[in-house]
Amino acid sequence: MTLEQLLADTFPVLQDIQQTDLAQLQQEKDWQSKYRILMQLGKKLPPVPEKMKQPHLLVKGCESRAWLMHYHDKVADKHFFVLDSDARIVKGLMAIMLCLVNGMSSAELAKFDLCHKFDQLNLKPYLSQSRGNGLTAMAERIKACC
Amino acid sequence: MPGFDVQQFRQQFAFFQHHPDWVYLDNAATMHKPQAVVQAELEFYQINNSNVHRGAHQLSQQATAMFEQARSSIASYLNAARVHEVIFTSGATAALNQLAFGLMHTVLQPGDRILLTQLEHHANIVPWQLHCQRHGVIIDVVPLTPDHSLDLQAYQDLLALGPKVVSFSHISNVLGHIQPVAQMVALAKAAGAVTVIDGAQGVVYQQPDMQQLDCDFYVFSGHKLYGPTGIGVLYGKTTALQLLTPLLGGGEMIEQVSFVNTTFNKLPFRLEAGTPNIAGAVGLAAAIHWLQKFNNKQLQQHKAELLREFYQGLSHLKAVDILSSPVHNAGIVALNVDTEHPADVAELLNQQQVAVRAGQHCAMPLFSRLQLPGAVRFSFAAYNTLDDVNRSLLALEQAIEILTA
Numbered sequence: 001m002t003l004e005q006l007l008a009d010t011f012p013v014l015q016d017i018q019q020t021d022l023a024q025l026q027q028e029k030d031w032q033s034k035y036r037i038l039m040q041l042g043k044k045l046p047p048v049p050e051k052m053k054q055p056h057l058l059v060k061g062c063e064s065r066a067w068l069m070h071y072h073d074k075v076a077d078k079h080f081f082v083l084d085s086d087a088r089i090v091k092g093l094m095a096i097m098l099c100l101v102n103g104m105s106s107a108e109l110a111k112f113d114l115c116h117k118f119d120q121l122n123l124k125p126y127l128s129q130s131r132g133n134g135l136t137a138m139a140e141r142i143k144a145c146c
Numbered sequence: 147m148p149g150f151d152v153q154q155f156r157q158q159f160a161f162f163q164h165h166p167d168w169v170y171l172d173n174a175a176t177m178h179k180p181q182a183v184v185q186a187e188l189e190f191y192q193i194n195n196s197n198v199h200r201g202a203h204q205l206s207q208q209a210t211a212m213f214e215q216a217r218s219s220i221a222s223y224l225n226a227a228r229v230h231e232v233i234f235t236s237g238a239t240a241a242l243n244q245l246a247f248g249l250m251h252t253v254l255q256p257g258d259r260i261l262l263t264q265l266e267h268h269a270n271i272v273p274w275q276l277h278c279q280r281h282g283v284i285i286d287v288v289p290l291t292p293d294h295s296l297d298l299q300a301y302q303d304l305l306a307l308g309p310k311v312v313s314f315s316h317i318s319n320v321l322g323h324i325q326p327v328a329q330m331v332a333l334a335k336a337a338g339a340v341t342v343i344d345g346a347q348g349v350v351y352q353q354p355d356m357q358q359l360d361c362d363f364y365v366f367s368g369h370k371l372y373g374p375t376g377i378g379v380l381y382g383k384t385t386a387l388q389l390l391t392p393l394l395g396g397g398e399m400i401e402q403v404s405f406v407n408t409t410f411n412k413l414p415f416r417l418e419a420g421t422p423n424i425a426g427a428v429g430l431a432a433a434i435h436w437l438q439k440f441n442n443k444q445l446q447q448h449k450a451e452l453l454r455e456f457y458q459g460l461s462h463l464k465a466v467d468i469l470s471s472p473v474h475n476a477g478i479v480a481l482n483v484d485t486e487h488p489a490d491v492a493e494l495l496n497q498q499q500v501a502v503r504a505g506q507h508c509a510m511p512l513f514s515r516l517q518l519p520g521a522v523r524f525s526f527a528a529y530n531t532l533d534d535v536n537r538s539l540l541a542l543e544q545a546i547e548i549l550t551a
Contacts (some may be wrong), residue, residue, distance in 0.1 A: 031497050035548055039490075063489040063505035063520065086519060087487035088549075089494075 001049050006082045007071055009046040011102065014081075017041055018099040022121065026098075038092030045095055048084035059137050064090050066134050070145045077105045079145055085134075094138050096123065101142055109146035114139045150444035156529045158436075160184070162222040163521025169500045169534045169541070174319055174347060174478055174507075174525035176369045179433070183373060186432030190425045197423055199398050199415070209461050216431035217414070223434045225355045226283060228384055228418050230413040237378035238346040239269040241365035244380060244417065245313075245342055246273035248264065248390030253310050253340055256282035261309040261339070263288040263296055264515050265318045265325075268508045270344045284342070288314070290515060293471060294321055301330065303335040313340040320507045320523065321470045322478025324351070329360045340386065346370055350527075351476040353442060362386035363423040368426060373433035377426030380417070387413055394419035397529050449477045452535050459539035465546055469521055480507075483542075486549045488520040494545035495522075500538050 021041055028034045030086055048067055057067040064087035071080045081098045085091035100117055118124050156162055158180040162170075170178070196209040214229075221229040235241040254260065260274060264287055278285050286309060288301045296314075304311070312334040317324050327343055334341045341361040345354060349366040357366060363386060368377040382390070392399055392410065397420040401409045410416045456479060457472050469480040483491050492504030505520045506513045512519055524538060 032544070033546060035494060035497065038551065039548070063492070064487055087489040089490045 001052065003052075003071065003082070006046060006048065006069065007080050008054075008133060010033055010082045011080060013044050013046070014099040016101040017044070017095055018102070022099070026119065026121065035089065039088045040092070041095045042085070043093035044087045045083060045091070048082060053084065053100055055131065057139050063087070064122055064134060066090060066094060066138060068138065068141050072106075072145070078103050079106070081142070081145075090134055093123070095133070096121070096143060097138060104146075106146045109143070112143075114142065150284055150441070150448050150528075151449050152448060152531050155440070156531065158182070159529055163531070164339075167499050169504070169530075169537045170536055171524045171526060171530065171534065172371070172501045172503050173527040173530075174322075174523065175503055176375065177350070177372050177527055178529065179374065179429075180372055180436050180498065182436040183429050183433045187374060187429040189427045190428045194428075209424060212428055213422070216427040219431040219434055222393040223353065223438070223483065224379075224381055225357050226381060227357055231356075231384055231387065233380040233382065233387065233414045233417045233530065234381050235367070235378045236376050236423065237280075237401075238344060238365045239273075239367075240343065241363075241378055241380035242313075242342075243273040244390065244393045245363060245365070246277045248417075249311055249340065250277050250281050250283070250391070252389045252391060254278075254281065254283045254477065257284070259284045259286055259307055259309040260313065261286045261304050261334075263301075263314045264290050265321070265323075265348075265512055266313075266315055266344070266509065267298065267319050268510070269346070270313055270315060271511065275425055287416075287511075294332075294469065294516075295323065296325060296371040298326070298329075302333060305333055308337065309334075309339050312337075313342035315344040315346070316354070317351055317476045318478075318509075318512075319347050320478070320480050320509050320512055320521065322347075322475045322480070322525070323471060324348075324474045324476050328359060329357060329362075335360070347476065347478075351370070356381055357382075368430040368433065370461075371430070371433055372437060373430035374423075374426045377423045377430050379430075384413065387417065390417060392417055392419065397421055400537050401520045402550065407489050424516040440528075449510070449530075450526055452530055453477055453479070455532060456524065456526070456539070458546075459535065460542075463539070463543055463546060465550055466542075468515065469518075475550050477526040479524045482518065482521050482523075483549060487551055488522045490549060491522045491542075491545055493539050498541040498544060500541045502538075 025037050051068045057069055059066045059068050064085060066085035069082040083098055100113060137146050153306055159178045159179055161178040194209050194212055196205040218229050221232045226232060262285060286304045287496040288304060289297050291297045300469045316327050331341045342363040343361050345364050345366040350371050354364060362383050364381040366379055369375040398415045399411055399419040401411045460466055465484040467482045488504035490543050492502055495502055503523045
């Protein structure tokens with residue numbers, strides 16, 4: 001498995017999450033259904049092979065670990081990401097973060113307000129609930145890519 | 147003596163009136179405070195606030211008297227031989243840092259050994275590492291048996307190597323197992339070691355009797371004994387405390403200062419640099435006074451009943467892997483759901499307003515030995531009820547259903 005393959009496999013999944021799952025997540029009324037969807041999102045992403053989970057890619061949460069890989073297509077000025085986490089709910093939430101920024105240009109990424117967007121999607125409670133779950137750290141890492 | 151009335155006991159905690167919908171099972175992290183403690187701290191600030199040991203005025207003398215009265219109450223609770231054997235610290239972590247720093251050179255020389263156990267949390271590992279590495283002191287670790295108890299045979303074999311200091315926890319903060327501390331202290335003393343007990347989880351389980359236990363040092367945090375955060379105790383025998391080099395300098399701990407030499411004050415002040423947490427000490431003494439109104443045996447029996455019910459309920463749930471033994475357990479159950487990450491289990495419990503802790507509980511070496519990424523920890527206190535047990539079991543069942551669907 002190479003980074004190129006992972007990027008190629010991840011990109012359509014993130015697109016799909018943005019186009020279909022986000023809307024479905026919004027529609028669900030009870031927390032059980034929302035969480036079932038979040039966990040499904042994590043499952044959809046291709047797993048990153050253990051060998052590729054290098055320490056410098058690690059985004060630390062208090063309780064779980066996540067890995068973020070990033071590729072900047074300089075010619076087209078587009079940013080692409082690959083993600084994995086050992087916790088499923090966190091992975092689902094991080095997948096939502098990534099689908100929002102997937103394919104953005106440097107300028108778009110720089111001015112993108114992840115917290116504000118999460119708020120609009122009624123996902124803010126997940127961000128602020130536990131600063132320890134690594135979502136804030138992931139948001140900072142994503143922003144640092146541009 | 148009349149039976150223990152948990153509702154009456156629970157009513158003394160305003161926190162539960164503010165959060166009637168929550169099941170709080172994160173007591174090993176911190177406990178809630180009865181009104182008596184909140185009131186004592188409030189009154190100290192409202193009525194008695196002044197600095198201690200230094201004011202030229204009557205108000206300072208009154209505050210000093212309260213502070214020293216708190217020390218005396220705690221010394222009496224611990225059955226310490228002398229009141230000055232109670233040193234106030236900010237908590238168990240600060241106390242262990244003082245010990246690791248303070249025993250270097252006086253007790254521990256380069257090439258010497260100390261002995262810790264596989265069960266320790268980071269506060270009883272890292273301070274020793276920090277100073278042992280710098281001073282060339284070797285750390286040995288007592289391993290666990292397959293049922294996650296301390297291997298006492300290995301303990302004796304390691305004691306034969308002649309460690310100068312042995313430090314272990316009274317109760318494991320992850321598994322809840324009660325260690326045979328009296329036996330371990332006796333063996334360590336016979337081997338000539340200075341003994342340190344980390345009582346962070348132990349002090350609320352059992353009123354520790356220092357003269358009976360006969361350890362050199364015992365440390366704990368107030369907030370795990372119904373008291374305030376930011377206050378803790380380093381108990382030491384007088385002769386043992388005299389071996390300690392002060393970690394912090396300044397304030398009340400000195401006698402004479404010049405740029406050539408400084409001489410230190412007597413115990414306990416020698417080890418209490420700076421303005422202490424006066425209100426915290428008063429609050430902790432209030433917690434102990436309040437706790438002594440109850441029969442600890444009844445409190446522990448109530449907790450044991452909760453634990454029995456919890457284990458009973460767990461036995462009906464599928465996919466649960468329990469790490470804690472129900473035998474010799476002080477009220478902590480660590481578990482996992484199949485191969486699910488503990489953070490996911492805890493988040494699904496959180497959604498159902500059940501407060502637990504997930505992760506490695508500041509005990510990474512233990513989880514590395516167990517070969518697990520962590521665990522979900524349910525920790526019970528005497529103010530928990532059977533309803534708490536049932537609700538947490540239902541919530542866990544729901545979490546399992548969502549995770550394994």
